[in-house]
Amino acid sequence: MIVGVSGSPRKGATHHVLSLALKMLEERGFEIAIFSAHDSRIELCRHCDFCRKSKRCVHEDDMIKLYELLEASKGVILATPVHNGGVSAHMKAMLERTRALLFRNPEALAGKPGMGIAVGGDRNGGQDLALLEINAFFTMNRMIPVSGGSFGANLGAAFWSRDTLEGVRNDGEGMRSLEMTVKRFAEWVEKSERIRKSF
Numbered sequence: 444m445i446v447g448v449s450g451s452p453r454k455g456a457t458h459h460v461l462s463l464a465l466k467m468l469e470e471r472g473f474e475i476a477i478f479s480a481h482d483s484r485i486e487l488c489r490h491c492d493f494c495r496k497s498k499r500c501v502h503e504d505d506m507i508k509l510y511e512l513l514e515a516s517k518g519v520i521l522a523t524p525v526h527n528g529g530v531s532a533h534m535k536a537m538l539e540r541t542r543a544l545l546f547r548n549p550e551a552l553a554g555k556p557g558m559g560i561a562v563g564g565d566r567n568g569g570q571d572l573a574l575l576e577i578n579a580f581f582t583m584n585r586m587i588p589v590s591g592g593s594f595g596a597n598l599g600a601a602f603w604s605r606d607t608l609e610g611v612r613n614d615g616e617g618m619r620s621l622e623m624t625v626k627r628f629a630e631w632v633e634k635s636e637r638i639r640k641s642f
């Protein structure tokens with residue numbers, strides 16, 4: 444199963460393009476699941492270190508569902524609106540809260556491909572910075588960061604929404620970056636599965 448995570452506080456442009464990415468993967472035969480911040484309760488990490496000792500988070504909120512999805516997944520898509528030139532606070536909160544999952548199972552994400560999607564209201568509003576933050580998370584957790592490559596999707600899928608759903612739908616370059624990234628991501632999910640099975 445491929446899990447797609449939206450870090451937007453609303454069901455808007457990010458949710459829309461993440462759904463398109465998941466549909467493309469479903470058409471390629473992958474099982475999919477979506478988790479979105481807009482309809483979830485996600486507390487902030489308190490750095491209480493309860494998870495270090497107890498291997499679970501002190502908060503009992505919707506992250507429990509996300510932990511299950513991440514652990515069961517073969518690949519992860521992190522989609523964020525650009526907020527102040529980086530990932531949204533909702534996305535950041537979810538990334539920080541994976542600490543509890545990783546204390547319980549340090550292998551939970553290892554070897555899994557990950558791709559990022561960033562949706563900014565401005566043309567150059569920080570999409571690349573948000574994607575770098577997402578790719579850093581993948582690297583730190585021994586995942587395989589996947590982009591669509593040069594000539595269109597260097598760090599992942601990047602959209603210019605002009606702050607509207609209509610805007611993101613009409614962003615042809617953004618859609619091209621999504622198609623390029625999803626194509627490579629699907630290839631890597633298949634490759635990584637073959638590698639895992641060979642062990």
Ligand SMILES: Cc1cc2nc3c(=O)[nH]c(=O)nc-3n(C[C@H](O)[C@H](O)[C@H](O)COP(=O)(O)O)c2cc1C
Nearest residue numbers: 451455456457524525526527528563564565568604
């Ligand atoms: C708090 C906040 C900060 C934002 N900061 C940026 C920014 O730094 N760069 C940018 O391009 N857009 C910024 N935006 C605009 C959103 O990225 C844009 O409207 C995006 O399409 C929202 O996606 P959504 O509909 O999925 O929430 C910001 C929006 C909010 C609410």
